Amino acid sequence: MNVLIDKNSGYCFGVEFAIQMAEDELSHEHSLYCLGDIVHNRMEVERLHGLGLRIIDREQLEEIHDAKVLIRAHGEPPATYELALRNNLELIDASCPVVLKLQNRVKHAFDASTRQQGQIVIYGQPGHAEVAGLTGQTLNQAIIVMSEADLDQVDFTRPVTLFSQTTKSTAGFYHMKAVIEERIKAAGGSLDSFDANDSICRQVSNREPALRIFAQxxxxxxxxxxxxxxxxxxxxxxxxxxxxxxxxxxxEQELDEAWFEGAESVGICGATSTPMWLMERVKARIEEVGVSA
Known part of the structure; x- marks a missing residue:
């Protein structure tokens, strides 16, 4: 049985940068706080915990003073930086440059839309760290949508500016864009008042067509x-x-040997938050299954 890891899978630049910053800091510090999981991967979080990285939530951040805190790639809202000043916290800012640029775009769009009685709509996951950082640029007034039903919150007779969480599906974003256009027309509005911004990270979106080929x-x-x-x-x-x-x-512990019956070729791939060492571990286990079969 041939087992191959997708060479295009693994960390995106932003996640790799954040983890490198954490490891660099922990090379000369016994411990380091991180606001939220540094990456949405339990195995990697556990590995970094072993090096001294301590995950805290926002309530815990309120109680910490005179310490170093890592800001992960997802970025943070302005309120986090204001709190850091009050509590004399040294922020090690590993916010992804793509996310920071998007935050700036959202803030400028919000300032402009406020003058026009418009609305900022963000296609993203409610409660997600990046989305929290983006809505913070709008004084938490942005409308978060994940489905067509969520669009009921939008007044389609007023201007709409649409952005996307950087890691969302490209197809999902353009579907939402099309639905918004239909609803504006149905409400008697003008498409001239609708500004759709494809703010999905290209390092993420380019993986979709590559993954389809790999899966085939x-x-x-x-x-x-x-x-x-x-x-x-x-x-x-x-x-x-x-x-x-x-x-x-x-x-690798979640693998089921029955999945591989009759298979000659197995492909391993992952998210932008999946470490290569973990995919290597999965590969080794699958090869063990192949030998024993």
């Missing part, structure tokens, strides 16, 4: 990702639509 080349696909990863859910959907014999696992 193998009898079975093992997709490795943390279950909290929004990007993982989106990319697995792409893989599963292409190859029905696709399985989602967090680690």
């Amino acid at each position: 080349q193998h009898d079975i696909i093992i997709f490795v990702s943390g279950r909290k990863s929004s990007n993982g859910k989106a990319l697995f959907s792409v893989v599963n639509q292409t190859n029905p014999r696709s399985y989602f696992v967090e680690n």
Whole structure:
């Protein structure tokens, strides 16, 4: 049985940068706080915990003073930086440059839309760290949508500016854009007042067509990702639509030997939050299954 790891899978630049910053800091510090999971992958979080990275939530951040805190790639709203000043916290800012640029675009769009009685709509997952950072640029007035039903919150007789969480599905974004256009027409509004911004990270979106090709080349696909990863859910959907014999696992312990019966080729791929070392571990376990079969 031939087992191959997708060379295009693994960390995106932003996640790799954040983890490198954490490791660099921990090379000369016993411990380091991180606001939220540094990456949506339980295995990697556990590895970094062993090095001294301590995950805290926002309530805990309120109580911490005179310490170092890592800001992960997802970015943070302005309120976090204001709190850091009050509590004398040194922020090690690993916000992804793509996310920071998007935050700036959202803020400028919000300032402009306020003058025109417009609305900022963000296609993203409610409660997601990146989305919280984006809505913070709008004084938390942005409307978050994941489905067509969520669009009931929007007044389509007023101007609408649409953005996307950087890790969402491209197809999902353009479907939402089309639905908004239909609703504006139905409400008697003008499409001239609708500004749709495809703000999905190209390093993420370019993986979709590559994954479809990869999924077609193998009898079975093992997709490795943390279950909290929004990007993982989106990319697995792409893989599963292409190859029905696709399985989602967090680690090698979740593999089922029955999946590989009669398979000659197995492809392993993952999310932008999946470390290569974890996919290597999954590969080693599958090869053990192949030898024993």
